[in-house]
Amino acid sequence: MRVLRDTDRAEGLGALVRDDEAAAPAPRWTWDDTNRWYPALLDAGVRVERAHDLRLAHAILRRSPLTARTPFARADPGPWDGLVPAPAGPPPSLPGAGPAPQGLFELGDIAAPARDGRDARDPHAELAAQEAALAAATDPGRLRFLLAAESAGALVAAEMHHTGLPWRADVHDAILTERLGPRPPSGQRPVLLEALAARIREALDAPPSLNPDSHPSLLKAMQYAGVGVKSLSKWELEEHDHPVVAPLLEYKKLARLLTANGWNWLDTWVRDGRFRPEYVVGGVVTGRWSSVGGGALQLPKDVRRAVVADPGWTLVVADVAQLEPRVLAAMSGDAAMAAAGRGGDMYAGIVASGAVATRELAKVGMLGAMYGGTTGASAAVLPSLARTFPRAIALVEDAARAGERGEVVSTWLGRGSPLPGEPWAQVQAGAYAAEPAGSADAAARARAYTRSWGRFTRNFVVQGTAAEWALAWLASARRRLWDLGEAGPGGTGVFGRRPHLAFFLHDEVVVHTPAALADDVARELRQAAVEAGRLLFGDAPVEFPLTVATVETYADAK
Known part of the structure; x- marks a missing residue:
């Protein structure tokens, strides 16, 4: 393992990393923030195979129930708790404005102290503290997998910003x-x-x-x-x-x-034929990504026609069907629900199981179970779903009850939910205070807050685990695409002649690839989905089928 700190920039960072990456096996680089180091390496033509992002790992280990009893989690807030993600690159130039400011560091520069105190944080000490927390965790294997997947996601996000999404x-x-x-x-x-x-x-x-x-x-x-x-x-x-x-x-x-x-x-947002989203890995408390500016996670169908592959290249678009219900079946070990998802459409399988009469009711009912639907059709079919898929429904119900009690719940790999906070506690306390004139209103407010937080924790365990599956899928796809090698028209940079991930939207990816490798890319994306399921859930009999389309423009994928 090689831990990078700012003095390494004076040594010629690109050459240092390139030489070590050529070794077998490649090292795992440890740094405070992927966005602070990796963009410059990519600009220098260097790809990193593995990394450990201390900022992302710190946030997970501080909140995980699996480390709750460790000194790391119980310590008072410190400088690493206030570390915010660095930007993925210079901000976009606004129309009519001057050149965009350059990044804080260039290759070969000697680091100056960052204004946010970032350089006061010792990466060696933080890594040692994280390793101690992992060693004392109740299930260190799951957490190590989560930290590796989160860090791999940070590499993917930086690479997608670097390559950009083709845009006409x-x-x-x-x-x-x-x-x-x-x-x-x-x-x-x-x-x-x-x-x-x-x-x-x-x-x-x-x-x-x-x-x-x-x-x-x-x-x-x-x-x-x-x-x-x-x-x-x-x-x-x-x-x-x-x-x-x-x-x-x-x-x-x-x-x-x-x-x-x-x-x-x-x-x-569009420069030189590319839209370069700036993703925030783990930007949502469940572990889902968010984005800064540009609305990367909300590209409407109206504008997807502008996403057009380069000449000699094509787009391979893949999305997994009904990801969250499949994750729920795997987490809960519900064999009946897993069986309903075999062969493609899980909602059609739920109808075939006899739980509900129509596919629409299956969809509404499952979404209600995972998001806390308590009225209308979702509430009406929930008892039947609970009888047919008892383990799956019990898992989300247990998570809801835990949230209503103000407890922390966990994803499959150990990401912890936030506590409900002081306003929630105040409302709960108010329900039992001596308020002769307003006690009924106070109790009603408490019930509303309680149920609302229960709906959050109910979905947290499923959405967060789906985000973990997606991270594993991205990491596997990244490795597999690189191994396909170079083909097609010449280009510049690390990915100039290689297939690469260009866009990500929760359960969907877009790969920009030389046309000659399109079939290989489709195969590897499917195999990556199988691998992600196996890595998370072992031999659980749950399928994660993909819909894959090879298209010239993103709008034609669906």
């Missing part, structure tokens, strides 16, 4: 023009959006000054016109038969496109 700015502009009209001058609405605004005013008999983007003004105008709505949500608007509903719903849809992925987004 001209196609994106054509999509916007088709949906909104030609690009307007700054500060003006596109013509088609303005036409919808005029229809809204006409339907409400409102003055030209009414701004549909102002929710208070729009609600007031609708109530004045006799449209009795309390909000502008789609489901409430659709309940009303009024001429304003159709243009307003269309306006809201197009306004979202303009705001989230319009011309300003294109100018800001």
Whole structure:
């Protein structure tokens, strides 16, 4: 193991790492934050096989129930607890702005103290403390796997930022023009959006000054016109038969496109034919990723036509079907539920089991079980699901009850949920205080808070374990894609002629690959899914089938 610290930059980091990576076996690099070190290595043409991210590992070990009794978890907050992720690269240049600032360090620079005190943190001491916490954990094997998977995810995220997602700015502009009209001058609405605004005013008999983007003004105008709505949500608007509903719903849809992925987004986030998402690994408490700017995890179908493979290359898009229910079946050891997922569509298998009558009820019921649906169709079918799949339903019910008691729950590999916090505790205490006039209200508030936190912990154990499966899938796919080697048109950089992960969305990946390797990529992604299931759940009889499509543009994958 090689622990990197800032003095290594004076030694010529790229050469140091390149030489060690050529050894067999390759070392595992340990650093404080993958984004602080790896982007510069990738720019220098160096790929790292394995790493240990101290920042990510620290956060897991501090909260995991498996280390709760260790000095590491019980210690007072220290400098590593306040470490925030470094950016994956320089911020995007805004239209009309000067050059983007460069990263804090370049290869060969001598490190200056970071303003956030980052360099005061001793990586050797932190690594030793983490190893001691792992040795004292109640199940160190699971935690070691989780830390390795989380660190591998950080490598993947940095590589996807480095390579970027192929993006045709001209196609994106054509999509916007088709949906909104030609690009307007700054500060003006596109013509088609303005036409919808005029229809809204006409339907409400409102003055030209009414701004549909102002929710208070729009609600007031609708109530004045006799449209009795309390909000502008789609489901409430659709309940009303009024001429304003159709243009307003269309306006809201197009306004979202303009705001989230319009011309300003294109100018800001797409450079040199690439969209470079900045992922935050473990950015959600369940372990799911989030993103900083650019809306990487919310790319609408409207703009996916702009994701087009380079000439001589293609996109292989793979997603796993019903990931969370399959994870629940594996975690709980529910053989009946595992059997329902064999052969493809788990919801169809649930219908075949006799638990429910239709696929829609199977889907609604399982989502209700995992997310705490207590009304409507999900509540109606839950008793039947509990009879058919008792172990699976018991697992999420037990997690909900633990959350209602204010306890920590855990994912399969040991990521711990946060405690409910002081407001929750205050509400619980208030329910039992001597309040003759308000005790009923206090008890009702306590029940609402209790049930709400129970719904969170119910889903935490499933969503968090699904995120762990996805990390294992990414890590396996990353290794397998690299082993396929080089092919196709020439390019520059580490991945210039190699298939590589280009995009990730919870249970879906996009691989940009030389066309000649597309079939090999599809095979390796499927094998990586099998490997991820085996690594997490051993010989549990749960399948993780993929839908795989080889396409020229992302929009054609579904």
